[in-house]
Amino acid sequence: MAIVKFKDFSWTYQGYKKPTLRNINLSVKEGEFLGVIGRVGSGRSTFCMTMLGLIPHFFPGRIKGELVVDGLSVEESSIAELSTRVGLIFQSPDTQLTGAGTTVEEELAFGLENLGVPQKEMNKRVKKMVKLIGLESFRNRSPFELSGGQQQKVAIASVLIMQPRILVLDEPTAQLDPLGTSQVFDLIKKLAKKGITIILNTQKINYLAEFADRVAILNKNKLVKVDKARKILTDVKLLRRNGIIPSVYTQLSEQLIKEGLYKGSLCLTLGDAKKMIKKVVKK
Amino acid sequence: MPEAVLISYVKKKSFFHKLNPLTKLVLAVCAITLSFLLKNFMYNLILFFFIIPFAYEAKLLRQVFKPLRYLFIIFVFLFGIQSFFYPFRETVLVQLPFGFAIWLEGLLYAVDISARLLVIMVYGYLFVLTTHPGDLVSELKERGMPHWLGYVLITTLQLIPRVTSQTEVIIEAQRSRGLETQGSVIKRLKAYTPLLGPLFMGSVQNAVERAMALEARAFRAECDKTRYRDVKFTKQDKLITASSIILSIIYGVVSWLL
Numbered sequence: 001m002a003i004v005k006f007k008d009f010s011w012t013y014q015g016y017k018k019p020t021l022r023n024i025n026l027s028v029k030e031g032e033f034l035g036v037i038g039r040v041g042s043g044r045s046t047f048c049m050t051m052l053g054l055i056p057h058f059f060p061g062r063i064k065g066e067l068v069v070d071g072l073s074v075e076e077s078s079i080a081e082l083s084t085r086v087g088l089i090f091q092s093p094d095t096q097l098t099g100a101g102t103t104v105e106e107e108l109a110f111g112l113e114n115l116g117v118p119q120k121e122m123n124k125r126v127k128k129m130v131k132l133i134g135l136e137s138f139r140n141r142s143p144f145e146l147s148g149g150q151q152q153k154v155a156i157a158s159v160l161i162m163q164p165r166i167l168v169l170d171e172p173t174a175q176l177d178p179l180g181t182s183q184v185f186d187l188i189k190k191l192a193k194k195g196i197t198i199i200l201n202t203q204k205i206n207y208l209a210e211f212a213d214r215v216a217i218l219n220k221n222k223l224v225k226v227d228k229a230r231k232i233l234t235d236v237k238l239l240r241r242n243g244i245i246p247s248v249y250t251q252l253s254e255q256l257i258k259e260g261l262y263k264g265s266l267c268l269t270l271g272d273a274k275k276m277i278k279k280v281v282k283k
Numbered sequence: 284m285p286e287a288v289l290i291s292y293v294k295k296k297s298f299f300h301k302l303n304p305l306t307k308l309v310l311a312v313c314a315i316t317l318s319f320l321l322k323n324f325m326y327n328l329i330l331f332f333f334i335i336p337f338a339y340e341a342k343l344l345r346q347v348f349k350p351l352r353y354l355f356i357i358f359v360f361l362f363g364i365q366s367f368f369y370p371f372r373e374t375v376l377v378q379l380p381f382g383f384a385i386w387l388e389g390l391l392y393a394v395d396i397s398a399r400l401l402v403i404m405v406y407g408y409l410f411v412l413t414t415h416p417g418d419l420v421s422e423l424k425e426r427g428m429p430h431w432l433g434y435v436l437i438t439t440l441q442l443i444p445r446v447t448s449q450t451e452v453i454i455e456a457q458r459s460r461g462l463e464t465q466g467s468v469i470k471r472l473k474a475y476t477p478l479l480g481p482l483f484m485g486s487v488q489n490a491v492e493r494a495m496a497l498e499a500r501a502f503r504a505e506c507d508k509t510r511y512r513d514v515k516f517t518k519q520d521k522l523i524t525a526s527s528i529i530l531s532i533i534y535g536v537v538s539w540l541l
Contacts, residue, residue: 049495058498080504088499094445095492098500099438101511102417109511111500114430116507126511144445159499 002027003166003197004051008065011046011055020046022221023065028199030165033192035212035229036201039243042218044201048170051199052088053079070165084115087159089169093151093176097143097158104135104154107143111162129157133187149180153187166197173204181207205247209233209268217242234266249273256280293412299341303520304419305426307410310337310523313531314406318399322538324391327398330534334405341413347405354404358397365393416440421512430508434497446486453481 006026012019020043028034038044049055053074056063067074070085090096101107105126112122130139133153138146143154152172160167169188173181185207192198192211202208208215212229219242225232232238236254239246246254253267253276262280267273294300299307314330321327338347366376369389377385416437424433457477458464464474497503 052499054495054498058495078503079498080501083499083501083504088495090492090495092492095489096496096499098434098493098496098502099441100434102415102437102441106417106511113509113511114501114504116504116509119509119511119513122509122511142441144441155496162501 001030003030003070004028004199005068006050006065007067009050009067010064011050012062013046014060014062016061018221019064020221021050024223026216026223026226028166028197030197031195033198033200033211033213034226035208035215036199036218037203037205037208037215037242037244038218038224042243043221044218045170047218048088048168048199048201050074051082051166051168052086053077053082054088080114083111083164084162085164085166087156087162087164087167089152089156089159089167089172091171091174093148093155093180094144096155097151099144102142103140104143104146105130105139107154108158108161111158115162125161125163129161132160132190133157147180148176149183152176152180152184156184156187156191160191160196164196166199167191168199168201170201171203172200173202205233205244206249206269209247209249217244219243230268234268236266252276291408291411292415293343293346294415295342295413297341297413299337300413302413302523303514303516304414304422305516306520306524306527307414308419310527311406311410313527315403317531317535318402320535324395324398326534326538327395327402331398331401331405334409338405338409341409343409343412346412347409350404350408351401354397354400357400358393361396362390362393365389365396417512418514421510422514422516424508425510425514434502446482449485450478450482453478453485 004027006024009021009024010019011021024047036044036047046055049059050067051069051074055061056075057079063075069082072082072085074082097107098110100110108126108129109122112125117125130136133156135146135150135153138150143151146154156167156169156172172188173184176184181204185204188198188200189211200208200212209229214226215229215232216226217224217232217238224242225238233247234250236246236250245251247268249267249269249272252273253262253264256262256276257264257266261283262276264276264279267276314334317330318327321330334347335344338344341347366385366389367383369386369392372386372388374387375384376387376390379385420428420433420437424430454462454464462474462477464471466474
């Protein structure tokens with residue numbers, strides 16, 4: 001069953017003539033992992049903000065069409081209501097920590113305090129979350145002392161603790177170093193295995209290739225195509241036309257095919273590349 | 284940076300630390316109010332030394348007196364100005380040339396104010412040293428302070444160091460583009476004006492992002508809020524709160540009767 005459903009959805013920010021999202025039709029199944037790619041300014045961040053209701057409740061503008069998330073119409077529900085169903089993670093690890101907690105544990109508990117969850121339950125969930133993100137030894141430290149990757153994990157956990165069924169991540173690793181990036185993706189992988197519906201907007205095709213079920217391409221405020229991850233991410237022409245650089249492995253296989261060293265389909269992941277190189281070396 | 288993050292709270296294991304923030308606040312407020320009401324500076328000095336058992340119990344005996352060195356400069360000015368120019372002067376203590384004199388009333392007035400400042404400083408500081416801001420806000424919220432105000436208070440404490448470090452980053456960035464930050468006062472003031480733009484814009488940008496993060500944590504959910512930090516108001520708290528108030532009244536009255 002579709003847990004997120006866009007129906008002819010368009011959005012125009014106040015003061016803008018052209019819509020930032022135009023006629024989006026998309027449904028996401030429960031437990032699915034959807035990757036969202038596209039060039040800068042294609043409307044990806046706006047797309048992510050719709051599902052929590054930041055659009056239209058936080059930013060003023062005009063809405064057309066319909067968006068239903070977990071049975072709730074976004075236009076008719078409050079952000080607070082939606083926040084127990086949708087968790088939204090932003091780019092910057094620093095500014096999305098609310099500063100309401102003087103320690104990691106308190107930062108995690110903040111959302112629950114707002115929802116009026118009893119203390120016992122809070123303690124239980126905080127303990128679980130700290131363990132999930134592997135920051136047990138940091139739980140009494142100030143979240144502002146942590147590294148970018150750790151902060152981003154705290155941010156993810158502080159949203160997850162409200163037990164949403166959908167997690168939307170808007171370029172969660174754009175400001176992180178390689179180590180932080182791999183830490184965050186490890187966590188996302190863990191969550192995907194748990195069956196949470198994940199919608200991930202990212203430029204990191206290499207990571208996306210490994211665990212996305214489907215991938216959507218946005219370009220010029222429109223949804224260009226949605227399909228199986230492998231199909232989209234190895235369609236080199238489609239990617240390039242929409243300003244996306246294919247994964248390094250795809251590029252490598254493309255090059256080898258061009259030079260006649262390899263005959264087969266394009267690679268996508270590290271695993272594919274290994275197989276290909278074994279074949280090439282045998283020759 | 285943990286020290287900067289929480290301003291000056293010092294974590295120690297003591298009975299005084301464990302007291303409810305409100306109890307400690309009542310104690311501090313009692314002492315500070317008393318300092319204005321007591322008959323003369325002798326009583327204030329006694330009150331000042333009465334901090335010693337509390338500070339000793341909190342294992343902060345030395346720290347509590349540390350900020351007094353900042354008072355020293357104030358004292359110099361206070362004594363300098365008041366002993367010469369106190370408006371209600373009558374008795375000359377020391378006659379100086381050119382018609383100047385040190386007046387007894389002025390000197391006493393300065394002593395009065397100094398003793399009061401000493402009391403305010405140590406009691407206020409002991410409260411700050413022993414009370415975790417999170418506990419204080421949590422307790423105040425429990426007693427009816429609006430939820431948003433609690434957030435504002437605690438975040439302000441946390442974000443001051445953030446703004447400071449942000450300023451440093453901007454200064455470094457401007458310096459690397461040839462901004463001169465050394466030289467005369469005017470030159471320096473001029474150098475710092477271009478920092479305000481990026482700092483202000485950056486803060487606004489951060490505020491918007493933080494507001495979105497708050498929305499994502501159901502900040503505006505309409506329900507009874509709960510709290511994660513557990514702060515208890517025990518029998519001992521009741522006892523100490525009551526006795527601070529009662530003893531303060533007695534001490535204040537006695538100072539005027541004797």
